[in-house]
Each structure stands twice: as C-alpha cells, then as structure tokens.
Amino acid sequence: MNFWDKITGNDMTKEFKAFEARVKKLPADYQAAWKEINDHLWPHSDFTGRNLMPILDGVLGLLEETAGDEQPIQEVLGDDIKGFCSALAGEEGAKSYRDNWRKQLNNNVVKKLGK
Template sequence: MNFWETITGSDLTREWKAFEARAEALPADYRAAWEQIKVHLSPYSGFTGRNLMPILDGALGLLEETAADGQSIQEVLGDDVEGFCAALAGGEGARNHRDRWREQLNRNVARKLGQLGG
C-alpha cells in the first residue's frame, strides 16, 4: 500500500469489491449472514474502516470454508450473530464508537469543570 492509496482509500475500495465478489459465490443463507456480519461489525470500525478489513477477511473465509464443508449457517454462527461479531472485534468488552465518544465527552466535561473550579 502506497501513500496515495492510504490517503484516497482506493486500496479499501479494491478490497471491499473483492469481498463482495467472494460473498456472491456463497449460498443464499450464507450471503444473508455476511450482510448481518457487516452490519454488526461496523460499530467497531475506526475512522476509515481499515481496522476491520482483516476481521472481515477472516469472517468471510470462515463462511466460505464452512459452506464448502456443507455445514449449516446455524452450526457456524449460532443464534447470536451480534455476539459472534463482538467476539471477532475483540471480545464482549470491545469498545465501539459510542464508547469512544462517551469517553471523549467525559474527558472534555471533566477538563472544563476543572477549569471552572480552578
């Protein structure tokens, strides 16, 4: 990845298109699960989404492998796709964008209150 790709995000666009092409080859129930995985992983994304690319690649690889083995999507993901995605993103305690914004807001308020009191 060169500087220009990093700035423009063209590398991400290329990777995303490759993911979608791979997902199109999956059976319908697996494609539906892929859509759910993308939705449930998006809160864990950084500003550019670059941090999710390896996670999405791994999740799609898992779907491809298990579909080829003939497993049902229920056997692979279970009933809790959101929990599965939280585990992929770093566990139940994984911070999402709301947690980061809340922490930033709390720091800013504490700093302002410290300025008013001192």
C-alpha cells in the first residue's frame, strides 16, 4: 500500500467494494445480518477503521462458509448479534475511539495530579 492510498483511504474503499460484492452473493437473511454486524462493530473502530478490516473479513468468511452449508443465520450467530459483535471486538482487541480518549484523559489527570 502506498502512502497516498493510506492517507486518502483508497485502500479501504477498494476493500469495502470487495466486501459488498461478496455480500451480494449471500442469501437475504445473511445480508441483513451483515448490515447489523456492521452497525454494531463500527463503534469499536479506531479513527480510520483500519483495525476492523481483518475482523470484518473474518466475519464475512464465516457467513460465506455457513451460507454454503445452508445453515440458518440464527444457528450461526444466535439471537444476540450485538453481543456477538461485542465479544468479537473484545477478543480481537479492537478498542473504540472512546476507549483511547478515556485512556488519554486519565493519563492527563494523573500527570496534573503529580502521581
């Protein structure tokens, strides 16, 4: 990846287009689950969202594999997609921008208090 693509986000745009092309091949219920997964995972992203790309790729691979096996989406993800996404982001170490800001604020307070 060259510097210009990294700065402008062109590399991520290409990946998102590839993801969307893969999602269009999935059954309708899997596509709806993908949209919901995206909605719940993005709050765990860093400023650019690059930390979520491997996670999203893995989830899409899981959906493709289970759709190929013709498993129902509820059997794959369960009823709590938000909990699935939280567990997934927590296991992968994806911290949200709020976590980073909280850590920075705490560090600044500690410095000001002289501890």
